Amino acid sequence: MAIREEGAGVWYHRGQVFCTMRRFDEAIDCYDKALELSPDDPVLWRRKGFALIKTGRYREALACFDQALAIDPEDATAWQRKGYTLACLGWNEDAVACCDRAITLDPQHILAWQSRGWLLGVMCRYDEAVTCYEAVIRLDPDRGSAAWHRERMQERKDLAALASEVLEAEEFMEVPACIRDVVAERDYGNVGLARAVLRELAGRVERGAVQRPV
Known part of the structure; x- marks a missing residue:
């Protein structure tokens, strides 16, 4: 320098x-x-x-x-900020690569971990995003925003799983509107219940198909 x-x-x-x-x-x-x-x-x-x-x-x-x-x-902060800038331009894959470079240079670079988590969330790579926020929490247990974002990533992951399950179920049954509404309205609070109900209904349909005489 x-x-x-x-x-x-x-x-x-x-x-x-x-x-x-x-x-x-x-x-x-x-x-x-x-x-x-x-x-x-x-x-x-x-x-x-x-x-x-x-x-x-x-x-x-x-x-x-x-x-x-x-x-x-080897300026980790410059790599992190370059990543953020690329993300603002819509170049998310390149942005993640910059965050990776920053973390390689400085594994304790909290902003690089946060930026990477935010980017991966935008890219629907929720498990990886959760891992990033958990890294932030390990480095700074008092950083409440990281815990909040980690929970939001888990919610989005669960909602995406429900949406996938609804599409699969629609191939052989009528999915109740209340379950489809949970996906459409992003009703995170009821995702767990909707998934449980959908699994039960799908199981009934499948069992009925097996028992139905030929």
Whole structure:
């Protein structure tokens, strides 16, 4: 990592203050001035990228993270933020790969685990998402948001299982509307009951088919 020029440090800290105030455009201007003085500082590129994310300028942010990683390929935070930016652009597989790289470099990088869990949830890979949030909880047991997201992933997994079971059952029986409504309305609170009732009804139909004389 390059040594930051003294003047660049002043502009860097000004940018930090503007970020704290959520005045991100002004923060970007400060980081640009800092980069004019210290263009090989990966932290400056990373901070500018962060501010660009906050203004919705994702492609510019991505370029900043790429520049930071060109200077310091082992910057786990730059990999995590690049992953987040790619996700915002809809490139989820590439985003997961970036989070994986961040975690390889720093297995205790909580934000990388969180970003990976969020992405996998979006991709309906619920078991893997749960594993990510459990990793966050192990690293920070007091992080209530991770426990909340873990429960939501389990709910989505169960709802997806119910939807699949409904499709299978519809091939040989009439599925009650109340069960189909649980799926349509994303009624997570009644998923367990709906699955149990559906299994019982499907079992009755199957037993009746076996017992029916030829």
